[in-house]
Amino acid sequence: METLIIIPITMHNFSFSAPVSWLFSRNADSVKGIFGFELNIDLIKKYQSFIIELNWFIELKEFGIIVKNIKKHNRKAKILFGGLFASLKYKEIMAKFDVDYHIRGDNELPMHLYLNGEKPEGIPNMTGRNFANDISYRFEESEFGSLSFDLDWFPSYGRFLSLGEEYYEDTRYNHLYHLPMIITAKGGCENLKQAHQGCVDCMGAKSEVLQDIYNRPPVTMSRESLIATIRNAERKFDSISLYIMPNTPCDISDQYFDLYANIEIDTDLSLEGIKKIAFAFRESLTIVPIHIQKAGNQKTNLDYHELIKSQDHHHRFLFFVTEDENKSLQIPAENRLYTEDVFPDWAKWDYYQNYENAYVFSSIFYHKVKEDVKSFPL
Numbered sequence: 030m031e032t033l034i035i036i037p038i039t040m041h042n043f044s045f046s047a048p049v050s051w052l053f054s055r056n057a058d059s060v061k062g063i064f065g066f067e068l069n070i071d072l073i074k075k076y077q078s079f080i081i082e083l084n085w086f087i088e089l090k091e092f093g094i095i096v097k098n099i100k101k102h103n104r105k106a107k108i109l110f111g112g113l114f115a116s117l118k119y120k121e122i123m124a125k126f127d128v129d130y131h132i133r134g135d136n137e138l139p140m141h142l143y144l145n146g147e148k149p150e151g152i153p154n155m156t157g158r159n160f161a162n163d164i165s166y167r168f169e170e171s172e173f174g175s176l177s178f179d180l181d182w183f184p185s186y187g188r189f190l191s192l193g194e195e196y197y198e199d200t201r202y203n204h205l206y207h208l209p210m211i212i213t214a215k216g217g218c219e220n221l222k223q224a225h226q227g228c229v230d231c232m233g234a235k236s237e238v239l240q241d242i243y244n245r246p247p248v249t250m251s252r253e254s255l256i257a258t259i260r261n262a263e264r265k266f267d268s269i270s271l272y273i274m275p276n277t278p279c280d281i282s283d284q285y286f287d288l289y290a291n292i293e294i295d296t297d298l299s300l301e302g303i304k305k306i307a308f309a310f311r312e313s314l315t316i317v318p319i320h321i322q323k324a325g326n327q328k329t330n331l332d333y334h335e336l337i338k339s340q341d342h343h344h345r346f347l348f349f350v351t352e353d354e355n356k357s358l359q360i361p362a363e364n365r366l367y368t369e370d371v372f373p374d375w376a377k378w379d380y381y382q383n384y385e386n387a388y389v390f391s392s393i394f395y396h397k398v399k400e401d402v403k404s405f406p407l
């Protein structure tokens with residue numbers, strides 16, 4: 030089924046949804062991806078099937094505008110919506126917007142069936158206006174290694190990425206997070222017994238909510254799956270983002286990947302453990318936490334300066350550290366990332382749980398983005 034996939038553009042270079050780079054790869058010939066602002070009446074009339082991303086609540090306002098526009102010019106079109114925020118609030122969204130379908134829980138198999146013309150009523154996990162199928166498809170660890178990565182169907186993304194490099198003055202943020210992104214766990218975080226202060230704001234820690242969404246506990250990659258998944262990305266891409274979740278066995282020092290990797294470590298690794306990931310890649314930029322996943326938000330025992338000394342021309346380390354903390358840590362400016370820059374208050378769980386908050390903030394964001402788009406032509 031020919032389908033137009035629409036990503037409401039947030040113009041915020043940290044906001045995308047990782048599954049976008051594998052969810053459509055098996056159906057890349059029958060889908061086309063665009064940013065929200067690229068949608069026009071010709072495209073609306075050309076397609077009968079639309080998928081709109083609603084992964085981040087800041088997309089909500091634009092999501093509503095896109096839905097309205099599609100149904101105004103193509104009454105019979107079917108709209109499926111999905112993403113993390115969509116999963117949290119799908120009932121409210123169904124009630125407020127003229128959308129047709131949502132896949133609850135894991136998307137991989139249901140999306141494939143949907144794009145191959147299977148009737149939505151017969152697809153596991155699918156919800157429609159007058160039916161709600163059981164969440165009977167659950168992603169399994171063995172599936173990680175068979176994910177394939179493809180963004181050929183979404184050429185605007187690559188153009189956006191390179192334009193972004195000119196847009197952000199601080200070059201430390203260039204390519205910091207980008208597609209394809211491999212996250213080493215799916216459906217939550219396994220680290221909850223050792224939750225740290227940062228976990229309070231993280232969706233990964235909301236185990237009950239996530240269990241409800243996915244109908245299963247979190248799934249974390251084995252070492253074999255991690256290697257297989259990176260190899261799959263390597264077949265198609267020259268550069269990846271890699272997010273190492275707690276409990277991932279990630280000593281991959283016996284491997285060499287011909288890739289540039291932006292790595293974020295979100296787990297308690299030794300200095301040697303960090304190097305065993307970072308130096309497995311041709312080039313890497315690795316973000317290392319200052320706080321470990323232990324109660325009380327303790328600092329790591331890592332010798333940050335030793336890690337900095339181990340850098341070479343192709344492998345660099347950045348540290349999440351606040352300005353205050355850095356008074357004692359003395360991490361050089363070129364190795365520092367301020368946590369405030371990447372985790373503002375509005376990105377916190379308690380804030381966007383409230384639908385009204387989410388909608389109001391997304392409206393403010395949308396108007397700012399509209400201005401940005403003018404100086405950001407694709």
Ligand code: SF4
Nearest residue numbers: 218220228231233234
């Ligand atoms: S350890 Fe990281 S991913 Fe897990 S709940 Fe805490 S912040 Fe989230």
